Amino acid sequence: MKILLVEDDEYLAQLLNQYLSDRNYIVDVAVDGESGLNYARTFDYDVLVLDVVLPKLDGITLCKTLRSEHYQMPVLLLTALDNSRDKVLGLDAGADDYVVKPVGLEELLARIRALVRRGRYSRPPILTWGPLQLDPATCEVTYDSRPLSLTPKEYALLELFLRSPTQVFSREVIIEHLWSLEEPPTENTLRAHIKGLRTKLKAVDAPPTLIETIYGVGYRLQDYEDAPSPTKTGQESGNNTTLNAIQALWQRIKPNVLKRVDLLEEGISALAARDESLQGTARQEAHKLAGSLGTFGYHYGSSLARNIEEMLVQERDFSQSQIDQLQRWLVELRQQFQRHPTAAMPEPPTLPDPEQRRLLIVDDDRLLAEQIAEEAETWGMDVKIATTVQEARPAIVTYSPGLILLDLNFPEPGEDGLMLLEELARNRPEIPVVVLTVRDSFQDRLSVSRLGSQAFLQKPLPMPQIMEVAMEVIQRSHTAAKVLIVDDDPEELQGLKTLLSPWGLELEALDDPRSFWQSLELFMPDLLVLDFEMPHYSGIELCQVVRNEPQWRKLPILFLTAHTDSATVDRIFQAGADDYVSKPISGPELISRLFNRLERTKLLQNLAELDALTGLANRRKSSYDITNLLRIALRHDRPVSFAMLDLDHFKPVNDTYGHATGDLVLHRFGEMLRESFRADDVVGRWGGEEFVVVMADTDAASAVDRLSQLLQQWRSHEFLLDDEVCLKVTFSAGVAQFPQDGDDLPTLYRHADRALYRAKEAGRDRVFSYDPQTDC
Amino acid sequence: MSTRCILIIDDEEDIREVTQLTLELEGGWQVLAASSGSEGVNLARFHHPDAILLDVMMPEMDGLMTAKVLQDFPDTQPIPVLLLTAKGAMEVMDKFQDLGITATISKPFDPLQLVPTIKQLLAWEE
Numbered sequence: 001m002k003i004l005l006v007e008d009d010e011y012l013a014q015l016l017n018q019y020l021s022d023r024n025y026i027v028d029v030a031v032d033g034e035s036g037l038n039y040a041r042t043f044d045y046d047v048l049v050l051d052v053v054l055p056k057l058d059g060i061t062l063c064k065t066l067r068s069e070h071y072q073m074p075v076l077l078l079t080a081l082d083n084s085r086d087k088v089l090g091l092d093a094g095a096d097d098y099v100v101k102p103v104g105l106e107e108l109l110a111r112i113r114a115l116v117r118r119g120r121y122s123r124p125p126i127l128t129w130g131p132l133q134l135d136p137a138t139c140e141v142t143y144d145s146r147p148l149s150l151t152p153k154e155y156a157l158l159e160l161f162l163r164s165p166t167q168v169f170s171r172e173v174i175i176e177h178l179w180s181l182e183e184p185p186t187e188n189t190l191r192a193h194i195k196g197l198r199t200k201l202k203a204v205d206a207p208p209t210l211i212e213t214i215y216g217v218g219y220r221l222q223d224y225e226d227a228p229s230p231t232k233t234g235q236e237s238g239n240n241t242t243l244n245a246i247q248a249l250w251q252r253i254k255p256n257v258l259k260r261v262d263l264l265e266e267g268i269s270a271l272a273a274r275d276e277s278l279q280g281t282a283r284q285e286a287h288k289l290a291g292s293l294g295t296f297g298y299h300y301g302s303s304l305a306r307n308i309e310e311m312l313v314q315e316r317d318f319s320q321s322q323i324d325q326l327q328r329w330l331v332e333l334r335q336q337f338q339r340h341p342t343a344a345m346p347e348p349p350t351l352p353d354p355e356q357r358r359l360l361i362v363d364d365d366r367l368l369a370e371q372i373a374e375e376a377e378t379w380g381m382d383v384k385i386a387t388t389v390q391e392a393r394p395a396i397v398t399y400s401p402g403l404i405l406l407d408l409n410f411p412e413p414g415e416d417g418l419m420l421l422e423e424l425a426r427n428r429p430e431i432p433v434v435v436l437t438v439r440d441s442f443q444d445r446l447s448v449s450r451l452g453s454q455a456f457l458q459k460p461l462p463m464p465q466i467m468e469v470a471m472e473v474i475q476r477s478h479t480a481a482k483v484l485i486v487d488d489d490p491e492e493l494q495g496l497k498t499l500l501s502p503w504g505l506e507l508e509a510l511d512d513p514r515s516f517w518q519s520l521e522l523f524m525p526d527l528l529v530l531d532f533e534m535p536h537y538s539g540i541e542l543c544q545v546v547r548n549e550p551q552w553r554k555l556p557i558l559f560l561t562a563h564t565d566s567a568t569v570d571r572i573f574q575a576g577a578d579d580y581v582s583k584p585i586s587g588p589e590l591i592s593r594l595f596n597r598l599e600r601t602k603l604l605q606n607l608a609e610l611d612a613l614t615g616l617a618n619r620r621k622s623s624y625d626i627t628n629l630l631r632i633a634l635r636h637d638r639p640v641s642f643a644m645l646d647l648d649h650f651k652p653v654n655d656t657y658g659h660a661t662g663d664l665v666l667h668r669f670g671e672m673l674r675e676s677f678r679a680d681d682v683v684g685r686w687g688g689e690e691f692v693v694v695m696a697d698t699d700a701a702s703a704v705d706r707l708s709q710l711l712q713q714w715r716s717h718e719f720l721l722d723d724e725v726c727l728k729v730t731f732s733a734g735v736a737q738f739p740q741d742g743d744d745l746p747t748l749y750r751h752a753d754r755a756l757y758r759a760k761e762a763g764r765d766r767v768f769s770y771d772p773q774t775d776c
Numbered sequence: 777m778s779t780r781c782i783l784i785i786d787d788e789e790d791i792r793e794v795t796q797l798t799l800e801l802e803g804g805w806q807v808l809a810a811s812s813g814s815e816g817v818n819l820a821r822f823h824h825p826d827a828i829l830l831d832v833m834m835p836e837m838d839g840l841m842t843a844k845v846l847q848d849f850p851d852t853q854p855i856p857v858l859l860l861t862a863k864g865a866m867e868v869m870d871k872f873q874d875l876g877i878t879a880t881i882s883k884p885f886d887p888l889q890l891v892p893t894i895k896q897l898l899a900w901e902e
Contacts, residue, residue, distance in 0.1 A: 242797070242798060242801045242802055242887060242888065243887075243888070245797050245801060246794055246797065246798070246887055249790075249793055249794055249797060253789070253790045253793070256789070256790065257790065287833065287862060288788055290862055290883075290884070291788075291791065291862045291883035291884055292788065292790050292791050292794075292883065292884055293884060294883075294884025294885075294886075295791065295794055295883070295884040295885055295886070295887055296790075296794065296884075299884075302884050306862075
């Protein structure tokens with residue numbers, strides 16, 4: 001059990017730390033609110049204990065901040081302030097409990113235990129696994145009533161396993177849960193603790209393999225197959241019996257459930273024929289199905305039934321698209337019964353979220369916009385209309401739409417949809433845009449797709465079709481990840497699709513491994529799921545091929561296999577796989593393994609955040625690096641130069657020679673910048689042809705020198721387009737120096753940009769430094 | 777400790793059955809089942825179960841009315857009542873606030889978590 005203690009009183013922190021550590025808790029101590037916040041965001045804790053009065057950030061604000069970020073773990077506030085107003089403040093901020101100093105340590109510990117129990121209410125207070133019992137209140141561990149004497153680490157290990165008895169814990173996860181930051185152990189240390197624990201288990205006649213090694217993955221508790229009667233040992237061992245009984249019950253009542261679905265279908269068909277007499281019955285049946293299907297293992301079925309119920313609550317006047325939607329859900333619901341129910345698992349997120357359902361229509365044709373809005377509202381969207389580009393700009397900021405539907409033509413001079421699209425691509429790339437226009441030139445299509453629009457629709461178009469594209473774009477832009485599954489068994493594929501699709505994953509299922517490579521390159525998945533045994537090519541072969549290709553070396557690969565003997569598992573990992581799930585597939589296990597892998601990949605991507613075309617850091621990443629660099633420079637009192645670079649006359653390059661040439665120029669320029677600066681410097685691409693270079697330990701004069709040399713080199717670089725045309729490009733740059741010309745990123749940017757502007761005014765192809773006299 | 781006894785009041789046969797089966801197998805508890813509010817009240821007065829699982833949406837005598845009646849009899853008044861509600865039906869909850877309702881369990885529930893959830897909600901140590 002890991003606790004974060006945020007307490008600035010050193011003595012109290014030490015005392016609590018000692019007291020809690022003696023009782024086998026792992027404690028991290030943060031001495032101010034800000035670092036407490038960082039700890040909580042970065043590491044997993046079971047409980048947070050916060051002092052209220054703290055330097056930098058007080059406990060209540062800290063608690064509020066975490067809760068606003070959907071932080072779920074229990075929070076206990078610790079304070080000397082003892083009046084009810086403070087308590088109300090604390091609890092309203094999202095704290096779960098409130099203890100007044102001076103604290104009785106016994107009481108504090110009891111409250112922590114109670115919070116942890118509540119936080120994970122599904123677990124009984126005494127943890128059991130077959131004959132093994134662990135009582136967190138007394139720290140006593142017994143096997144078949146025989147006591148085990150464990151070291152604190154052995155105890156903590158066992159507690160971790162017992163709290164999630166079916167989970168496989170990787171070494172990293174164990175270390176993160178069981179050791180505080182100051183003393184990270186080696187893997188050997190961990191192995192020694194596991195070994196110690198196994199020896200002690202053996203001494204009380206427990207199987208030493210009770211803690212099972214999952215090769216290449218980690219450790220978990222071994223299944224208890226011959227456990228005694230379920231009533232005595234609690235839920236875990238009873239699972240199979242109970243699940244089998246529920247399964248048998250399901251077979252018996254299935255005909256009744258199907259009758260319910262029939263009634264529901266009758267009601268919906270009647271609605272389609274404008275007969276509302278059966279609506280009430282249909283709604284009731286949908287309600288009952290929603291309430292029961294999940295209990296029998298049809299979780300997605302339950303949510304489909306709930307969708308239907310919610311729509312049927314509406315009194316009357318169903319639009320055709322609503323009827324269609326109801327019928328689609330019904331078909332899907334029926335399909336559910338063709339597969340086996342799955343064990344319980346967390347509810348998939350329902351897509352799309354309300355904030356993603358906000359649609360902004362930017363079109364000067366108000367009549368059309370209103371028609372679209374009406375249609376969109378029946379699809380459950382919230383809609384706003386802007387009839388000019390000017391009107392759209394503030395709406396984008398205040399309304400923060402999940403999707404923009406944009407016309408390209410506007411009657412006002414100087415107003416162009418493409419312009420807005422360009423601004424959006426630069427400033428709000430996360431908002432998906434669908435272009436709806438009467439224009440039809442290839443050039444338009446090209447520019448639109450280059451500016452990152454998700455779809456190009458040609459007017460006129462039937463409303464439902466517009467909405468279908470819009471919904472698809474929203475779904476796609478909020479898709480967690482793309483997963484390619486290769487399995488030669490079509491039924492298995494269908495099952496996997498059903499299992500995974502409610503999780504917002506975009507899936508591509510392939511049943512013929514011979515077209516694997518093509519699918520891989522077309523679909524560009526974020527994760528690959530491979531069946532072990534397949535005709536033509538085995539999963540192992542595919543995995544090896546993927547790993548041999550540099551581009552795909554980092555793609556996470558998950559195996560599905562019916563064999564889990566160590567030789568097979570060994571082969572799987574040898575081939576370069578990241579993880580495996582054994583067949584028959586358990587839904588919850590597959591989901592959690594899959595998201596584990598994806599999260600790790602996402603983390604790596606976030607760390608990189610490179611611009612694909614130039615290989616440079618993107619705006620977000622470079623801003624982050626620059627801020628860091630400035631902080632270090634400030635501490636050591638060193639100058640930093642901040643330069644904005646712009647390629648000269650770049651638009652004509654694109655217009656005259658095409659975008660492919662433009663991309664080539666950008667790529668080369670990026671390459672040159674990367675090669676010309678040190679690792680300490682920051683080089684990033686901030687927009688179309690706009691670059692930033694920040695040089696550590698360099699004053700403005702030296703920076704201008706270096707950039708001028710670079711300009712000379714760049715000027716002489718020739719792009720041979722064909723025999724006749726030889727293209728040369730120049731750049732302009734402005735330099736500002738930290739801290740003289742500005743002590744933060746925005747100021748430096750503004751001033752460097754002014755200098756850049758002056759360089760352009762002066763005829764381009766030159767480097768200027770910021771001059772407070774002229775550039776004010 | 778003597779075996780716990782639980783009364784389920786729900787008009788839907790499938791839910792009643794799966795709940796009964798789960799509580800018997802997972803909790804080792806004795807389970808009584810009633811398919812209507814009035815039947816439930818009668819069973820409760822006769823057997824004095826340790827807890828009642830009560831469905832909210834039932835024809836004729838619904839959960840709200842059943843809970844009221846249970847509160848009116850001094851012998852059933854102290855029995856903790858857990859409501860079974862479909863998700864998203866939280867708006868009915870405030871009507872139940874003064875009726876001695878201990879907590880709610882939302883439908884569909886995970887059968888394997890039902891016993892631990894009830895134990896936790898009622899603070900039953902075993």
